[in-house]
Amino acid sequence: MIWLTWRQFRGSAAMTAAVLVVLTAVLALTGPDLASRYAAGIAGCTPDNTCDDFFDRFFDEHQIPFLALTLVVLILPALVGLFWGAPLITRELESATHLLVWNQSITRGRWLAVKLGVTGLAATVAAGVCGLAVTWWSDPLDKSAVPEMAQMSPLVFSARGIAPMGYAAFAFVLGVTMGVLVRRTLPAMALTLVAFTAIQLAMPLLVRPHLMPPVTSTFELGRTNVNGIVPQGQEGGAMQLFLSTSAVPGHAGAWVLSSDLVDPSGRTVAGGDGASGPSSTIARSIPVSTTSGPCAPSRGQGTDACTAEINRLGYRQQATYQPIERFWPFQWIETGIYALLTLGLTWLCFWRVRRGLS
Amino acid sequence: MTTVLRAQALGKKYGRRWALRECTIDIPAGHVVGLVGPNGAGKSTLLKLASGQLEPTAGGITVLGGRPGSTPAQLAKVGFVAQETPVYAGLTVAEHLRLGARLNPRWDDGMARERIARLGLVPAHRAGKLSGGQRAQLALTLGLAKRPDLLILDEPAAALDPLARHEFLQGLMEADVEHKLSVVLSSHLVSDLERVCDYLIVLVDSRVQIAGKTDHLLATHHRLTGPRRDPDLLPAGRHVVSARHTDRQSTYVVRTGAPIHDPAWRVSRLSLEDLVLAYMDGRTAERRRVALEVQG
Numbered sequence: 001m002i003w004l005t006w007r008q009f010r011g012s013a014a015m016t017a018a019v020l021v022v023l024t025a026v027l028a029l030t031g032p033d034l035a036s037r038y039a040a041g042i043a044g045c046t047p048d049n050t051c052d053d054f055f056d057r058f059f060d061e062h063q064i065p066f067l068a069l070t071l072v073v074l075i076l077p078a079l080v081g082l083f084w085g086a087p088l089i090t091r092e093l094e095s096a097t098h099l100l101v102w103n104q105s106i107t108r109g110r111w112l113a114v115k116l117g118v119t120g121l122a123a124t125v126a127a128g129v130c131g132l133a134v135t136w137w138s139d140p141l142d143k144s145a146v147p148e149m150a151q152m153s154p155l156v157f158s159a160r161g162i163a164p165m166g167y168a169a170f171a172f173v174l175g176v177t178m179g180v181l182v183r184r185t186l187p188a189m190a191l192t193l194v195a196f197t198a199i200q201l202a203m204p205l206l207v208r209p210h211l212m213p214p215v216t217s218t219f220e221l222g223r224t225n226v227n228g229i230v231p232q233g234q235e236g237g238a239m240q241l242f243l244s245t246s247a248v249p250g251h252a253g254a255w256v257l258s259s260d261l262v263d264p265s266g267r268t269v270a271g272g273d274g275a276s277g278p279s280s281t282i283a284r285s286i287p288v289s290t291t292s293g294p295c296a297p298s299r300g301q302g303t304d305a306c307t308a309e310i311n312r313l314g315y316r317q318q319a320t321y322q323p324i325e326r327f328w329p330f331q332w333i334e335t336g337i338y339a340l341l342t343l344g345l346t347w348l349c350f351w352r353v354r355r356g357l358s
Numbered sequence: 359m360t361t362v363l364r365a366q367a368l369g370k371k372y373g374r375r376w377a378l379r380e381c382t383i384d385i386p387a388g389h390v391v392g393l394v395g396p397n398g399a400g401k402s403t404l405l406k407l408a409s410g411q412l413e414p415t416a417g418g419i420t421v422l423g424g425r426p427g428s429t430p431a432q433l434a435k436v437g438f439v440a441q442e443t444p445v446y447a448g449l450t451v452a453e454h455l456r457l458g459a460r461l462n463p464r465w466d467d468g469m470a471r472e473r474i475a476r477l478g479l480v481p482a483h484r485a486g487k488l489s490g491g492q493r494a495q496l497a498l499t500l501g502l503a504k505r506p507d508l509l510i511l512d513e514p515a516a517a518l519d520p521l522a523r524h525e526f527l528q529g530l531m532e533a534d535v536e537h538k539l540s541v542v543l544s545s546h547l548v549s550d551l552e553r554v555c556d557y558l559i560v561l562v563d564s565r566v567q568i569a570g571k572t573d574h575l576l577a578t579h580h581r582l583t584g585p586r587r588d589p590d591l592l593p594a595g596r597h598v599v600s601a602r603h604t605d606r607q608s609t610y611v612v613r614t615g616a617p618i619h620d621p622a623w624r625v626s627r628l629s630l631e632d633l634v635l636a637y638m639d640g641r642t643a644e645r646r647r648v649a650l651e652v653q654g
Contacts, residue, residue, distance in 0.1 A: 004457050007449065095447065099440035100497070103409055104461035105433045105504065356412045 001106055001114040009119055012084065016126055023072075024129065027137040034062070038140030052223070055144035066141045066149070069134045073159035074200075076130055077167035080123040081196050085175020086188040088115060089349075093183050093357070112353045116346060120172050127168030135160045147247035148280050152255035152322050152330075154204035161331040166338030171196050173345040180352040203334070209257050211333050212326060217248070218262065218316040221307050224249040225259070225317045227281045229303045229310075231290045239288050239295050239306065242281040243317060253324035261286075264314025286310055362387045362422055362508050362540045363408055369416035370403050377403040378564050381417070385542065385557065385569070390534060392555030392572075393544035394634050400564040401544040402441060405512045408542065409438035422507055434464050437506035437539075441513045443497035447486030451479050454496060455503075462504040470503035477529075491522030495529065502533050511543035515550055527554050548631040558630070560637045567637040568613075572630060579633050582610045582623040600640035611636035 006013075038058065045054040059066070089112075092098040102108055138160070142151045149156055157163070174196055178188040219225060221241075228242040245259045261269040261284040269284045288295050294305040322330070361384055368381040378400035385391055393401050406412040407419055410427015419425075424432040445454060451474060459465045474481065477495050479488070485496060494514055501509055511530070515523040531554055534541055545551050551558065559569040568575065579599065582592075586608045592598065596618075599611040611628065618625050628636070 001461060003460050007453065008446075096440060096442060096444035097446050099406075099411060099438070100444050100446070100500070101457075101461075102411055102427070103433065103436070103438035103440075103501075104458065105430045105463055106461050107427070107430060107433065110430075356406075356410075 001111060002118060004101070005115050005118045009122070013122055016122075020126060020129055024133045027069075027133050031137040034137065035140050038144070056146070059141055059144045059146060059149075062141055066138060066145075069138060070156060070159040073127075073131050073134050073164050074155065076127050077123075077164060077171040078193065078196055078200075080127065080168045081171030081175035081192045082189050084119055084123055085172040086179050086192045087185050088119060088176050088179060089353070089357075090179040090183060090185040090188050093179075094185060098357075108353050108356070109350060112350060116173070116176065116349065120169055123172040124165045124169045128162065128165040131159065131161065131164030142253065145253075147244065147252075147256070150246070150255060150324070151253040151327060152324055153246070154208070154255070157208075157255070157327070157330070158200070158204065161328070162335050163331050163338075166335035166342075167200070170199075170338040170342045170345070173342045173349065176349050177345045180349055180357060183357065207337070208330070208334065209255075209322070211330055212322070214257050214320040214322050216318070216320045218318045219249050221311050221315060221317060222249050223304075223307075225319075226303075226307050227278050229295075229306055231295075231297055232285055237290060238285045239290060239310070241284050241286055241310065241315075242278060243284055244281055246280045248317065248319045248321055251321060251323050253327075255322040257320045257322065259317060259319040262316050262318045268318070269315070286313075286315060288313065360386055363419070363542065364421075365404075365407075365417065365419045367417035368404075368407065368414055368419050370400075370407060370412060371415040376564050378407070378561075379416070381566050383559060383566055383569050385540075385559075387540050388538070389540060389557035389571075390531075390555045391540070391542040391557040391559060392551030393542060393559045393561060394546065394548055394551055395544075395561035396638060397546055399561045401546075401561055402512050403564075404561065405438070405510050405542065405544055409436055409510050411438070411440075430463075434462060434504065435507045437501035437504055437509040439494075439497045439501045439509070439511045439514050442517055443490075443494040443514060445485040445488075445493055445496055445500075448484065450482055450484050451488075451496060452481035454485060454500060455481070458500050458503055464505040466503045466505050470499055473499045473502070489522075490517045491519070491526065494518060494522070494526050498526065498529065498533075502537070505537070506539060508540045508542065511541065513544055513546070515545065515547075523550065530554065548634050552630045558634075560634055562638050567640075575633060576628065576630065578615055579611060579613050579628050579636070580618060581626045581628055581632070582608075582612060582618065583626070584608060584623040598640075600636040602639075611640070 041054045041058055042051065045051040089098070092101065101111060142156070142160070145151070145156070151157065151160065158167070171192070175188065175192040178191045178195070179185070182188050182191060224247050225244045226241060227244050230240050232238045232240040241261065243259060243261050246256050248254060248256055248259070259282070263269050269286070271282065271284065288310060290296055294309040363383070363385040365381050365383050369379040370377050381404060393404065395401050403412065407414055408421050408426055410433065422432075422435050424435075426436065427433060449457070455467070455470050455474065458470065459467055474496075477492070479492055479496060485493065488496065494517070498511075498514065501511070515526050518526060527550060530541065530543075543551070543555075556572055557570070558572050558575055560567040584607070586603055586606055592610065592612065595614060595616060597613040599613055602609045611633070
């Protein structure tokens with residue numbers, strides 16, 4: 001049975017293997033160079049404390065391959081589900097060859113076990129190789145990424161570590177399940193795509209934030225979490241502060257779930273009136289003198305002094321976040337969840353096939 | 359072993375429709391059994407139940423003393439050639455034999471190769487490129503070379519032209535003589551079955567109408583032609599299979615063990631085809647009557 005499964009699968013397996021070999025070869029050739037440039041940059045910026053600028057420059061230069069690779073790892077499980085999972089059984093049903101193979105001296109359960117085992121293992125290994133290679137290559141960029149692309153942020157997290165293996169195994173079995181439920185290849189592929197996309201969206205939106213209770217903390221305002229500060233309206237009015245919703249000071253790589261400005265008494269400052277700042281920020285208006293003191297434009301002391309003044313008045317960022325230290329625990333938990341889902345669907349497939357798919 | 363297939367009140371339901379119901383039959387070993395009936399009568403369903411491809415909704419079925427498809431040993435004893443004789447289009451003829459060899463403990467490789475060579479199939483050809491007749495022969499070879507005690511064929515000749523059909527059935531008969539296996543094959547063409555079968559099951563409207571050895575069936579069914587009369591006036595102990603009336607004449611097909619001596623009737627023998635048609639016809643008439651009664 002292993003021979004037959006391999007005989008049916010070898011074409012697409014060889015193609016996928018070829019693509020993966022090329023990908024990992026390119027990553028293996030360019031990875032060390034990227035890492036050494038990162039090390040050199042860090043060595044250069046540490047003495048004069050300009051590493052934030054270096055990070056911005058470094059990430060900006062390599063943003064396109066970074067995003068492209070992340071995308072590849074995100075899409076790979078869906079492709080596995082669509083092109084390996086969904087047709088696995090439906091192709092047999094559509095050509096009626098299941099009637100041929102089911103009547104060799106091998107039970108349907110064994111037949112399915114081998115098909116699922118061989119192809120599912122290949123899918124998991126492919127996603128694992130791809131995911132871990134990209135994780136290794138992206139390491140310097142993950143350390144210097146902008147807060148929106150932090151390593152814990154939904155998109156990047158899903159394309160790093162061992163989670164892609166869980167996604168691929170799940171997507172594969174999801175495809176097979178859709179196949180045994182609707183029995184036709186194209187509808188099964190469409191349903192697989194819809195269901196997998198829905199689950200991949202629901203996971204970071206609804207489940208992942210609660211895998212561990214998020215940390216809630218208040219932070220002083222500074223360069224990391226204040227993306228701009230401008231006078232509001234007429235001279236003498238309040239200051240408009242753009243508070244980052246994706247970064248907290250001292251926790252690079254964290255996934256910020258919520259971020260708000262609180263006033264000296266600890267109450268949340270309500271939203272500003274209309275003016276909007278750069279993306280991933282919220283605008284908050286602060287009643288601070290703009291005619292005199294550090295925030296007066298005429299004094300020309302720049303935003304740092306004004307931010308310090310607002311800090312001194314007792315305004316703080318209050319944020320809930322998942323710190324980067326939880327990256328591996330989260331990876332294991334999430335992979336475990338997908339492994340359980342995979343087992344559940346596998347059981348469903350066996351149940352259907354044992355009953356003769358009728 | 360005396361029974362190859364025994365079904366007790368066997369039924370299979372697809373959704374809300376019964377494809378087969380109340381099927382009780384007992385097929386003795388050593389026959390070539392023809393399963394005949396119109397399209398959609400439940401022939402395929404019965405054969406798939408017998409080969410373990412489907413699970414029954416009601417009743418039970420045992421094949422060669424075991425539950426169909428339950429274990430590898432049971433699967434090894436029963437060969438099944440499905441309708442339209444599916445084969446893997448991407449695999450070569452030789453790879454099909456390899457598949458058979460790897461998946462069947464009782465595989466007879468010498469026989470398979472010899473058969474393929476005799477049929478003129480090229481081992482290196484892809485199965486997808488074979489003609490319908492060649493494909494059917496390849497599927498039959500797979501079924502025979504696993505050395506089953508019972509070979510089930512579901513409309514194996516349906517897609518073949520008359521010459522290929524003749525060759526296919528010829529090959530089946532030769533294999534049957536050589537290996538002494540029991541065969542069950544279905545067809546909606548009685549002429550096919552007439553040539554090869556010595557046992558017949560008529561399945562109409564998802565119910566078994568009659569089952570028995572063909573010579574026995576032919577000996578116990580008669581066509582009676584005479585002046586028009588009601589079936590009630592027929593002598594007792596005769597089961598009317600079908601009835602047709604014109605203004606002056608009635609024609610009955612009856613089943614009876616006793617000879618018919620009534621001089622009012624002209625008694626004639628039936629061909630197998632007439633017999634099968636009588637059962638299909640009788641069933642249709644009954645349905646029409648039920649429909650009329652419901653309306654009335």
